[in-house]
Amino acid sequence: MSRITKRFIALKEKKRTALIPFFVPGVPEGMSIEDMVLHLEKAGADLIEIGVPFSDPVADGPVIQRADERALADGMNIDRILDAVATVRDRTETPLLLLIYFNTIHHYGCGRFARACRESGVDGLIVPDLPYEEAADLKEPLNGMPIDLITLASMTSRERLPMILTDSKGFVYCVSTKGVTGERGELHEGLKGFLAEVAGITSAPRAVGFGISTPQQAHSLKSRCEGIIIGSGLVRRLLDEGLDEGLNFVRTLRKALDT
Amino acid sequence: MSNTTGRYGEYGGQYVPELLMHALKELEAAWADAKADPSFMAEYRRLLTDYAGRPSPLYLAENLTRELGGGKVYLKREDLNHTGSHKINNVVGQALLAMRMGKKRIIAETGAGQHGVATATAAALFGLECRVYMGTEDIERQALNVFRMKMLGAEVEPASCGTGTLKDATNEALRHWAARVEDTYYVIGSVVGPHPYPEIVRDLQRIIGDELREQIMDKEGRLPDHIIACVGGGSNAMGIFYPFLGDADVKMAGVEAGGEGLDKRHAATLSKGDAGILHGMKSVFLQDAHGQITPAFSISAGLDYPGIGPEHAHLHATKRVHYEAVTDEEALAAFKLLTRLEGIIPAMESAHALAYAVKYVPQTPKDAVIVINLSGRGDKDVQRIADMDKEGTV
Numbered sequence: 001m002s003r004i005t006k007r008f009i010a011l012k013e014k015k016r017t018a019l020i021p022f023f024v025p026g027v028p029e030g031m032s033i034e035d036m037v038l039h040l041e042k043a044g045a046d047l048i049e050i051g052v053p054f055s056d057p058v059a060d061g062p063v064i065q066r067a068d069e070r071a072l073a074d075g076m077n078i079d080r081i082l083d084a085v086a087t088v089r090d091r092t093e094t095p096l097l098l099l100i101y102f103n104t105i106h107h108y109g110c111g112r113f114a115r116a117c118r119e120s121g122v123d124g125l126i127v128p129d130l131p132y133e134e135a136a137d138l139k140e141p142l143n144g145m146p147i148d149l150i151t152l153a154s155m156t157s158r159e160r161l162p163m164i165l166t167d168s169k170g171f172v173y174c175v176s177t178k179g180v181t182g183e184r185g186e187l188h189e190g191l192k193g194f195l196a197e198v199a200g201i202t203s204a205p206r207a208v209g210f211g212i213s214t215p216q217q218a219h220s221l222k223s224r225c226e227g228i229i230i231g232s233g234l235v236r237r238l239l240d241e242g243l244d245e246g247l248n249f250v251r252t253l254r255k256a257l258d259t
Numbered sequence: 260m261s262n263t264t265g266r267y268g269e270y271g272g273q274y275v276p277e278l279l280m281h282a283l284k285e286l287e288a289a290w291a292d293a294k295a296d297p298s299f300m301a302e303y304r305r306l307l308t309d310y311a312g313r314p315s316p317l318y319l320a321e322n323l324t325r326e327l328g329g330g331k332v333y334l335k336r337e338d339l340n341h342t343g344s345h346k347i348n349n350v351v352g353q354a355l356l357a358m359r360m361g362k363k364r365i366i367a368e369t370g371a372g373q374h375g376v377a378t379a380t381a382a383a384l385f386g387l388e389c390r391v392y393m394g395t396e397d398i399e400r401q402a403l404n405v406f407r408m409k410m411l412g413a414e415v416e417p418a419s420c421g422t423g424t425l426k427d428a429t430n431e432a433l434r435h436w437a438a439r440v441e442d443t444y445y446v447i448g449s450v451v452g453p454h455p456y457p458e459i460v461r462d463l464q465r466i467i468g469d470e471l472r473e474q475i476m477d478k479e480g481r482l483p484d485h486i487i488a489c490v491g492g493g494s495n496a497m498g499i500f501y502p503f504l505g506d507a508d509v510k511m512a513g514v515e516a517g518g519e520g521l522d523k524r525h526a527a528t529l530s531k532g533d534a535g536i537l538h539g540m541k542s543v544f545l546q547d548a549h550g551q552i553t554p555a556f557s558i559s560a561g562l563d564y565p566g567i568g569p570e571h572a573h574l575h576a577t578k579r580v581h582y583e584a585v586t587d588e589e590a591l592a593a594f595k596l597l598t599r600l601e602g603i604i605p606a607m608e609s610a611h612a613l614a615y616a617v618k619y620v621p622q623t624p625k626d627a628v629i630v631i632n633l634s635g636r637g638d639k640d641v642q643r644i645a646d647m648d649k650e651g652t653v
Contacts, residue, residue, distance in 0.1 A: 055421065055551040056537055058433045059276045065420055077549040102274055103536040107550025129274045129536065156440055157281035164277065175278060179438030 002146045003123040004047065004095045004170040008205040008226060011046060017257045018171075018227030019218075020207055021250055022049040022099060024067035025081055026074045027238050028246075033084035034091075041094045043247045044254030049126065049229065050085070052078055052100040059101075059128035061182030063232040067239055078104055082120040089121035097124035097150065105138060114141035124148040124170050132164040151204075155194045161201055171205040171227060172198055176212065182232045184211035187221075195224050215256035222257050265454020268576055270569035273453040275433075275539045282440045287455045289360050294462065299355065306351045307466065310384070311341045313348075315467070317474035317630070322600040329620040330484065330627025334603070335471055335499060337634045344606060344635030345467060345495045346377035350446060352463035354381035357444035364388040364439070367446045368432040370397055370425030370491065371561035371608065372404025373635055374448030379413035381446075389413040392431040396423035397560045403639050422554040425491075425564045429538050449492025450568035453539030457568050464498025471630060472502055479628050485510045487619070488632035489611040490582070491526070491562035493571045495634035500580060510581070513571060514615040516557035517584030524556035527584035528567045529575045535566075542569040558587035559607040561635075589614040594637065594644070606635030 011018050021040050025033045033050065040048050053068035053076050060068070078100075085096055098117070105113045105127065117125070124147060130138065135149065142149055148170030153161060156178060165172060174195060177188050188194075191208070198206050208221055209229030218228050230253060238246040264287075265271045273283055293299040307313040316336045324332045337345040350367075357365050365387050369375030375391040382389030391408055395417045398405050408415050416435075421427040429451075436445040450457045450464070475483055486503060488496035490513040503509040518525030525531065528543050535544040537552055545553045545565040555565040574580040585593075593613035598604045605613060612631050620629055 055553075056426065056430050058430050058538070059437070061434070062420075069420075072551060079549075101536075103544075103546070103552070104550045106536055106541075107533070107546065128276050129539070131273060131275060131277050131280050133280075134272055134274055152277045154276070154278040154281075156278050160277070160280060175276075178278065178440065180434045 002148050002170060003093065004148050007047060007095050008171060011226070016046070017222040017225070018046040018207060019044055019250070019254055019257055020047045020049060020227050020229040021045050021234050022051055022229060022231040023238065024051040024053055024064065024071050024235055025076050025084070026071040027067045027235065028243050031243065033081060034088040037088045037092060037094070037096065039243070039247055040250060041092055043250040045094060045250065047095040047097065047227070049097045049099050050081060052081055052098055052104055054101040054104060057101060059180055061180040061232060063236045063239070064181055067235050078108060082116050082122070085122055086120040095123040096121070097126055098122055099126045099128065102127050102130045110138050111141040114138070114145060114147065117147055118145050122147060124150055126150045126152070126173060128152065153198055155188060155190055158197070161197060165198065165202040168202050168204040171207045172202060173229070174198060174206050174208045174225065175210045176208045177210050181210055184213060187211060187217055192224060215252050218253045219256040219259070228257070265458065267570040267573035270540070270542050270572040271454055271457065272541050273539060274536045274541065275453050276437060278437050279440060283453055283455070285360070289356060290455055290459050293356055293359055299359065303352050303355055307348060311347045311351060312339060313466065314470045315339055317471060317478065319478070320601050323597065326600055327617065327620040330623035330625060330629050332616065332620060333475070333628065333630045334633045335467060335630055337467060337495065337632060338603070338605065338609070338636035342373070342377045342380050343638065344373040344377070345464060345498060346374045346448060347380070348466055348498065349448065349460050349463040349494060350374070350377040350381045353446045353459065354385055354387065357387065357446070358385060360444065362442060362444035364443045365446050366390045366392065366432055366435055366443055367448060368392045368425065368428040369448060370428065370563055371559065371606070372397070372401040372408065372639060373561060373606070375413070375415070376404050376407050376411070378446050379408040379411035382413060383411045390416055392416050392418050392428040392435070394423040394425060394428045395419045397425065397428070400643055401560055401639055403642060424555070424560070426552065426555070433538065449494040450497045450570060451492040451538060451540060451566065457540070457570055460494050461497045461501055461570065464494050465501045467495065467498040467632065468500060468502035471499060475628070475630065481628070482506055482509050483628045483630045484623070485512065485627065485629045486632070487512045487514065487612045487616050487629065489514045489562060489608050489634060490567060490571060491516065491564045491608065493568040495632050497568060497570060499632045504579060512615060512619070513580050513582045514611045515582060515584040516559055516562035516611055517586040518556040518558070520586055521584060525584065526555035526557040526562050526564060528565060529571070529582040530584050532565070537566055540569050542566055543572045558590060559611065561606070561608040562611065583615060585611050585614040593617050603633070604637035604641065605633055606637045607640045609634045
């Protein structure tokens with residue numbers, strides 16, 4: 001059983017909705033990946049997503065693009081991230097996932113990448129440009145490893161849900177809006193129905209991401225899913241306002257989910 | 260290997276966010292249906308004839324032939340099409356498809372602005388709302404085309420991220436499409452992107468090669484020995500090559516943008532790139548040791564792209580087509596040569612194909628028949644070349 005699955009089982013017993021923050025290494029400047037993971041855990045994270053910066057992040061909005069550009073300019077790369085995961089792995093049981101574009105994996109080599117992830121202690125992979133039909137090359141080497149390839153489900157591709165959710169592992173990443181990552185004033189009106197539809201097909205936990213930016217949104221979602229993912233809202237604060245503001249935001253969301 | 264449709268050997272596929280998969284499946288079905296509908300294809304052909312001015316002439320360039328001293332050089336005059344390049348062939352077809360699918364809004368990416376202008380033109384003709392994404396660097400070097408698009412009623416949206424060129428315009432168009440996928444049709448301008456785009460664009464550009472086959476049979480009574488075309492994403496090349504792929508005696512060359520030279524900054528994807536995934540396709544891309552896409556560089560905005568269409572990557576792998584790069588300097592010299600010798604000002608993109616011919620044709624026998632795809636006219640480039648002349652950089 002993967003560390004992600006174990007964590008969701010434990011959370012269910014505690015009746016707690018998972019808080020899954022996302023960060024890009026090197027933002028804010030000078031912050032190590034190891035320290036950021038420990039800070040986020042302390043602020044209330046149940047799982048943590050590490051964004052592997054890419055030159056052309058087509059599924060991401062302007063905030064994460066800006067963070068990626070900064071990270072790349074500082075020389076961040078996949079080897080450094082895997083090394084950092086290996087280091088911090090001894091100090092935390094919080095599941096760690098990589099958000100990574102497929103070119104980085106392909107360039108590394110799917111088999112070699114899967115082995116490197118296992119050795120470092122990566123628990124899950126979210127590959128935003130690798131839909132179900134193209135995933136075989138990566139699924140094969142991951143087979144038998146305690147690493148979950150997370151399925152992304154979209155409201156705009158409803159008829160595909162039964163197919164793509166058949167073998168979902170870890171959790172289902174429910175994309176809550178159309179478009180790319182970024183903060184949104186209002187969540188899509190069809191979200192509730194969509195989350196119910198997903199639950200009707202799979203028993204895997206559902207984590208909602210893309211567009212969540214306020215404690216009110218988090219609170220309103222807490223009983224409708226098993227986790228929420230916070231990306232751009234956190235990255236923007238870390239970029240523009242610094243570590244303290246970023247961590248305060250995480251604490252506020254934790255509180256909104258717990259009350 | 261992943262088992263999907265839309266593969267050219269190992270290349271192609273559909274590497275897009277799940278969010279777009281529904282739209283791609285819908286497009287696949289709509290295209291299969293339209294292609295099989297004689298009334299759709301008849302309307303497409305009618306517009307190409309009456310509106311775009313097809314067939315484009317096949318011109319025997321006698322002065323150039325004499326100058327090069329080898330085989331006979333023909334030019335396939337795509338520069339004479341309405342809007343000034345081969346891009347209109349594709350856009351007319353895709354705009355008809357968008358309307359057939361009930362979409363009232365089209366978006367496009369553009370590098371040199373030729374595809375953007377063609378898309379804005381079709382939008383004006385059919386009364387569609389139109390937005391064109393263009394890199395900030397390209398907006399500067401192709402100011403005339405920006406103005407044309409705006410006059411035609413299109414909104415030109417600058418893409419400032421990354422390198423501010425075609426790659427970044429494509430990123431922005433894909434992001435926007437994901438946000439507005441329900442009411443928006445994305446008109447991709449080259450044989451790139453996720454399946455079914457490379458196939459749609461090829462099917463709509465093959466008219467170039469189909470016409471050439473008839474025209475050359477008329478003039479020479481046989482097929483050409485060699486066909487030469489420039490490649491950025493590769494749509495004009497795929498259009499002229501495709502109908503001849505089964506004719507083993509017809510040699511073909513795709514000419515990449517060698518920029519300052521292959522050891523410096525360039526856009527020679529097949530010469531210097533590796534297999535990778537970007538813009539929804541597995542193909543060949545310029546990238547660094549960690550798989551980050553590296554900036555392309557070319558004097559020609561239309562060839563300034565760090566990738567290439569997946570079918571070209573496959574034709575390169577199987578060696579059916581020979582790919583080679585020429586430098587900015589060689590392309591500029593060819594641009595000037597054709598202008599002076601034939602009174603035809605070629606697009607800087609097409610000048611790359613000419614530059615290769617300048618090197619290659621002198622080695623061919625007098626009875627050889629060579630066809631160069633003159634994919635576009637150079638009006639859009641004249642201002643920039645005038646500026647370079649002033650700076651003394653020419």
